[in-house]
Amino acid sequence: MRTNQVKEKLKRGEPALGAWLSLPSVPSARIMARLGFDWLVVDMEHTAHNPVLMADMVATIADAGTSAPIVRVPGNSVEWYKWALDAGAWGIIVPMVNTREEAQQVVGYAKYPPLGSRSIGGAFGPYGFGITNWPDYARMANDEIIVTVQIESSRALENLDDILSVPGIDVAFVGPNDLHAQLGLTPSTEGAEPEFVDALERIKAAAQKHHVVLGIFSNGGVAAAERVRQGFQMISVTTDIGSMIATATQHLRLAKGHG
Numbered sequence: 001m002r003t004n005q006v007k008e009k010l011k012r013g014e015p016a017l018g019a020w021l022s023l024p025s026v027p028s029a030r031i032m033a034r035l036g037f038d039w040l041v042v043d044m045e046h047t048a049h050n051p052v053l054m055a056d057m058v059a060t061i062a063d064a065g066t067s068a069p070i071v072r073v074p075g076n077s078v079e080w081y082k083w084a085l086d087a088g089a090w091g092i093i094v095p096m097v098n099t100r101e102e103a104q105q106v107v108g109y110a111k112y113p114p115l116g117s118r119s120i121g122g123a124f125g126p127y128g129f130g131i132t133n134w135p136d137y138a139r140m141a142n143d144e145i146i147v148t149v150q151i152e153s154s155r156a157l158e159n160l161d162d163i164l165s166v167p168g169i170d171v172a173f174v175g176p177n178d179l180h181a182q183l184g185l186t187p188s189t190e191g192a193e194p195e196f197v198d199a200l201e202r203i204k205a206a207a208q209k210h211h212v213v214l215g216i217f218s219n220g221g222v223a224a225a226e227r228v229r230q231g232f233q234m235i236s237v238t239t240d241i242g243s244m245i246a247t248a249t250q251h252l253r254l255a256k257g258h259g
Helices: 005-011 026-032 051-064 078-086 100-110 124-128 134-144 154-158 160-164 176-182 194-209 221-229 240-255
Strands: 016-021 039-043 068-072 091-094 146-151 171-174 213-217 234-239
Touching: 005 016, 005 146, 016 026, 016 240, 026 039, 026 051, 039 051, 051 068, 051 078, 051 124, 068 146, 078 091, 078 100, 078 124, 091 100, 100 146, 100 160, 124 134, 146 160, 154 160, 154 194, 160 194, 171 194, 176 194, 176 213, 194 213, 221 234, 234 240
Parallel strands: 016 039, 016 234, 039 068, 068 091, 091 146, 146 171, 171 213, 213 234
Antiparallel strands: none
């Protein structure tokens, strides 16, 4: 029986460092799953992953045994939860959660009765945790699967207490690009604008109040380390595409003698 080591780290107050997978590619997922990240997100919101490819990527990550496979669903619709969690995802990230009702829906779709309304079915969820019977898996899934809501809008900022006080929410994950845009600022993963910094402090205070882990997307190792110092725990360090571009560009620059 396997436990979710990312959730254990978060409970201990330790940072859990991950990466975003935007490339619809099993070979890419296989490589990223062997680099030592605590978790990897298969992004279905901004990438046209189909459910079959997503399931293959989740299984590939899980089988590597190093990183927890997490899926960001395109929206708050029950079929996406079914496909992701029944494929064996160890966590779910839901974008643009703006109200208490939406947060309650997230928990309801992600958890089995009596904590939620997740439908029982699919063969791969239990095997991801080394379990072969449904009663044990249902209990473990409710405890081990990480439920994450994204805070990335002005409306969510207005409803922070209502959202983060919903039982079953594990992580409040800041979407910095969308949050910048919603605040009338130029989209950025970092940024030091007073409005953005104030929004982060408000989210941080609400997360601490309701004992919810704070997460954020960052742009590289230096920025991620700074977020750790600021109290964020679940931090995306890089993306598959971003790492490819940065490394290839650097090698080309060196080859041309401009390093």
